[in-house]
Amino acid sequence: MVEGAFRGVLVPVATPFRDDLSVDADALVGHCRWLLDQGADGLALFGTTSEANSLGLDERLTLLEVVVAAGIPPTRLLPGTGTCALPDSVRLTAHAVGLGCGGVLMLPPFYYKGIADDGLLGYFAELVERVGDARLRLYLYHIPPIAQVGIPLGLLGQLATRYPATLAGIKDSSGDWEHTARLLAEYPQLAIFPGSEAFLLDGLRHGGAGCITATGNVNPAGIRAVYSHWQEPAADGLQAAAGAVRRAVQAHPVIAAVKLLLARIHGDAGWRRVRPPLQPLAAAAGAELLAAVQAAGLELPAA
Amino acid sequence: MVEGAFRGVLVPVATPFRDDLSVDADALVGHCRWLLDQGADGLALFGTTSEANSLGLDERLTLLEVVVAAGIPPTRLLPGTGTCALPDSVRLTAHAVGLGCGGVLMLPPFYYKGIADDGLLGYFAELVERVGDARLRLYLYHIPPIAQVGIPLGLLGQLATRYPATLAGIKDSSGDWEHTARLLAEYPQLAIFPGSEAFLLDGLRHGGAGCITATGNVNPAGIRAVYSHWQEPAADGLQAAAGAVRRAVQAHPVIAAVKLLLARIHGDAGWRRVRPPLQPLAAAAGAELLAAVQAAGLELPAA
Numbered sequence: 001m002v003e004g005a006f007r008g009v010l011v012p013v014a015t016p017f018r019d020d021l022s023v024d025a026d027a028l029v030g031h032c033r034w035l036l037d038q039g040a041d042g043l044a045l046f047g048t049t050s051e052a053n054s055l056g057l058d059e060r061l062t063l064l065e066v067v068v069a070a071g072i073p074p075t076r077l078l079p080g081t082g083t084c085a086l087p088d089s090v091r092l093t094a095h096a097v098g099l100g101c102g103g104v105l106m107l108p109p110f111y112y113k114g115i116a117d118d119g120l121l122g123y124f125a126e127l128v129e130r131v132g133d134a135r136l137r138l139y140l141y142h143i144p145p146i147a148q149v150g151i152p153l154g155l156l157g158q159l160a161t162r163y164p165a166t167l168a169g170i171k172d173s174s175g176d177w178e179h180t181a182r183l184l185a186e187y188p189q190l191a192i193f194p195g196s197e198a199f200l201l202d203g204l205r206h207g208g209a210g211c212i213t214a215t216g217n218v219n220p221a222g223i224r225a226v227y228s229h230w231q232e233p234a235a236d237g238l239q240a241a242a243g244a245v246r247r248a249v250q251a252h253p254v255i256a257a258v259k260l261l262l263a264r265i266h267g268d269a270g271w272r273r274v275r276p277p278l279q280p281l282a283a284a285a286g287a288e289l290l291a292a293v294q295a296a297g298l299e300l301p302a303a
Numbered sequence: 304m305v306e307g308a309f310r311g312v313l314v315p316v317a318t319p320f321r322d323d324l325s326v327d328a329d330a331l332v333g334h335c336r337w338l339l340d341q342g343a344d345g346l347a348l349f350g351t352t353s354e355a356n357s358l359g360l361d362e363r364l365t366l367l368e369v370v371v372a373a374g375i376p377p378t379r380l381l382p383g384t385g386t387c388a389l390p391d392s393v394r395l396t397a398h399a400v401g402l403g404c405g406g407v408l409m410l411p412p413f414y415y416k417g418i419a420d421d422g423l424l425g426y427f428a429e430l431v432e433r434v435g436d437a438r439l440r441l442y443l444y445h446i447p448p449i450a451q452v453g454i455p456l457g458l459l460g461q462l463a464t465r466y467p468a469t470l471a472g473i474k475d476s477s478g479d480w481e482h483t484a485r486l487l488a489e490y491p492q493l494a495i496f497p498g499s500e501a502f503l504l505d506g507l508r509h510g511g512a513g514c515i516t517a518t519g520n521v522n523p524a525g526i527r528a529v530y531s532h533w534q535e536p537a538a539d540g541l542q543a544a545a546g547a548v549r550r551a552v553q554a555h556p557v558i559a560a561v562k563l564l565l566a567r568i569h570g571d572a573g574w575r576r577v578r579p580p581l582q583p584l585a586a587a588a589g590a591e592l593l594a595a596v597q598a599a600g601l602e603l604p605a606a
Contacts (some may be wrong), residue, residue: 021389021429053414056390070505086324086389086578087359108580110414111356113449115580123579126324146416148451171370274387276426277411277418277452 002168004105006193007209009200009224010078011040011181011216013046015055015063017273023055023063029070029267031217034266036076039224040216043072044105046080048146048173049214049255054275057088061095074100078212082107082141086123090130090218103137103168105212110147121159127165132259136168143173143195150174156187164189171195171212177202184208197223197246201239204230214254218261219245219298241297248292256281257289264290264300305440305471308494312527313381313505314343314519315350317561318358320576326358326366330391330571332373334520337569339379342527343519346375347408349383351449351476352460352517352558357578360391364398376594377403381515384445385410393433405473406440408515413450417446420455424462431466438588441469446498447477453477459490467492474498474515480505487511500526500549504542507533517557521564522548522601544600551595559590567603 013035016027032043046052046060046065053064060079068074077235081092089106096104109115128136140159144150151170159167160259172180173195180199183192184206191209195198200211200223216223222245226238249257256274257283260281263271272280281289294300316338319330335346348370349355349363358366362381371377384395384407392409398408412418412426431439443462449454454473462470473490475483476498483502486495487509494512497503502527504516519526525548529541552560559577563584566574575583584592597603 009351053387054389054412056388056394059390084356085359086357087362091359109357111449112351112581113451119580119582122582126579146414148416276429277422278415278536279419279425281423 001189001191002165004102005137005140005168005209006042006078008041009039009210009216009220009227010042010044010193011035011220012044012049012212012214014255014262015021015050015052016140016216016271018270019273021273021275023059024270025063025066027270028063029067029072029268031266032072034182035217035220036072038218038220039211042076042102044078044080044212047105047212048143048267049217049258050080051255051275051278052080054230054278057092060092062097064096068099075102075187077101078103078105078139080105080107080141082109084111086126089127093127093136094131094133095137097131097133105139105141105171107141107143107147108149108151113148115149117155120152120155124159125162128166134165136166137168138163138170139191140171141171141173145173145175153182153186156190160187160189169193169209181206192229193301197226197242200242201230201235206267207279214247214258215246218249218265219257222298244296245293245298248296250290251292252281252285253278253291260289261293261300264303267301277284304492305468308440308471308512309345309381309442311492312342312513312519312523313345313496314338314349314523315515315517317353317520317558317565318353318355319574320578321573322576324576324578325474326362327573328366330569330573331366332370332375334565334569335370335375336563338520338523339375341523344513344521344563345379345381345405347381347383347515350408350515351446352520352561353383354558354578354581355383356577357581360395361540363395367399367402371402374606378405381405381406381408381442381445383408383410383444385412387412387414389429390426392430396430396439397434397436400434400436400439406442408442408444408474410444410446410450411443411452411454412542413452416451418452423458427462428465429468431469436469439469440471442472442474442494444474444476448476448478456485456489459493463492472496472512484509500529500545503529503545504533504538517561518549518552520561521552521596523569525601547599548596548601551592551599554595555588555592556581557586563589564590564596564603567606570604
């Protein structure tokens with residue numbers, strides 16, 4: 001395991017927007033603080049749930065600076081810095097490393113499809129060489145249901161051999177436990193994060209590092225409890241409780257659902273906004289979601 | 304039809320790279336001039352074939368300025384300006400309009416999948432409003448095999464109604480003639496471009512505007528001949544001849560194949576380079592390609 005690798009429950013921090021669709025940086029910083037107070041081990045800013053792929057390049061650069069300047073410890077930050085294009089990925093990554101981030105979570109280039117493994121290897125190798133900074137800690141992001149381009153298992157081994165001090169881990173959002181289990185078995189030297197708390201306890205029992213999960217935005221304490229107590233008799237019950245909340249959220253488009261819940265949690269209706277092409281939840285779906293997560297045990301402030 | 308809409312054979316201009324993978328702007332300008340000399344009606348810079356999605360945001364801004372400054376008429380330019388993120392798409396589009404480009408070719412936001420039609424409508428509407436320039440001529444880009452997110456047929460009608468002077472056309476790279484035929488039948492007010500010369504003659508016979516095609520990079524005159532003579536007895540023979548060259552190219556990864564042929568056409572081996580994650584053709588495949596396109600009738604300079 002790379003020294004200082006992330007462990008525990010990491011949250012792809014949702015991004016709040018003002019009514020002109022600009023980022024509400026104050027609300028973002030406030031949400032980061034709340035997540036750390038609730039026990040989140042790390043903040044994966046600019047993830048899929050963050051609508052990072054709907055943010056402009058300059059917005060991503062500026063926002064990261066704002067979050068660090070606001071006092072969020074950069075060692076707790078694992079920003080997403082992968083784009084379709086090598087130059088932009090290099091720029092975002094070097095910037096994050098320069099700010100002292102604990103690592104970066106890197107999508108593969110995802111526009112061109114049917115890419116050969118050697119092509120991806122060439123891309124990541126160029127990226128590491130061009131960033132050229134020994135402080136870089138790279139976590140790859142495997143999310144084939146959305147990116148379509150995944151991280152092939154063999155590629156991990158090639159990168160781990162070539163960059164043993166740099167390649168630190170992987171987030172596996174395949175949603176396929178068999179795939180996660182193979183990663184855990186074949187790459188014990190990497191920090192393996194399932195992309196959902198659904199596999200948190202199973203992952204920990206097989207050497208996993210924790211999880212990085214969208215629903216961590218709204219149930220950080222409940223999910224962190226699984227991690228805190230995973231070797232205790234209470235673990236299965238805690239896992240089941242977190243799973244019930246997750247299923248209630250997953251019954252809806254997840255990003256819009258998370259943001260509707262954050263509007264209640266933070267008492268700020270602006271949190272419901274998403275950027276096009278995403279759409280907020282309709283009122284009826286929102287009411288159903290609020291009832292369902294509370295029935296599943298999530299405590300929410302009064303409306 | 305929007306006044307001044309593009310017609311004819313448009314080429315998604317391949318992008319040459321130096322050995323450090325930076326863009327060779329001089330070679331790009333030279334290729335643009337050659338294409339216009341060969342009869343190309345328009346240059347769709349920053350298309351899929353251009354590896355535009357492997358270019359950084361700043362590279363795209365700078366390169367377009369270089370091409371225009373070099374004297375390529377901006378009215379002949381249809382640059383791709385669609386990215387995953389509204390702010391970057393607005394920035395590229397406003398920049399292209401400001402330089403006097405004849406139009407922009409716009410991918411839908413392609414990271415998030417399973418997007419509702421209304422979400423795409425919201426995205427394109429925000430884009431048009433934020434660019435806020437009456438000179439904007441918008442051509443949408445439907446390429447579901449790669450972008451995965453397509454342009455729904457109904458969305459075209461909504462945008463045509465809302466922005467009749469702005470929405471000028473669509474490039475249909477579905478590879479599905481039935482889809483192109485529906486577009487032609489339902490949207491006679493739009494300039495419909497099949498994304499391949501395979502459908503050029505059929506398209507023209509059903510009211511199409513021409514085609515926008517990768518192989519236009521290497522066979523512009525042969526493809527333009529179909530357009531020039533489509534109402535003459537020679538048309539079917541010319542279409543068959545262009546199709547034979549196309550099939551020889553399509554037997555390989557198209558971008559790498561086009562660039563290998565451009566190395567021969569322009570006498571510059573550097574043209575073979577592609578940016579990761581793409582890979583150049585292997586030597587044996589390249590030799591096979593060169594033989595096949597010549598057997599299909601494409602005249603190439605001696606090596």
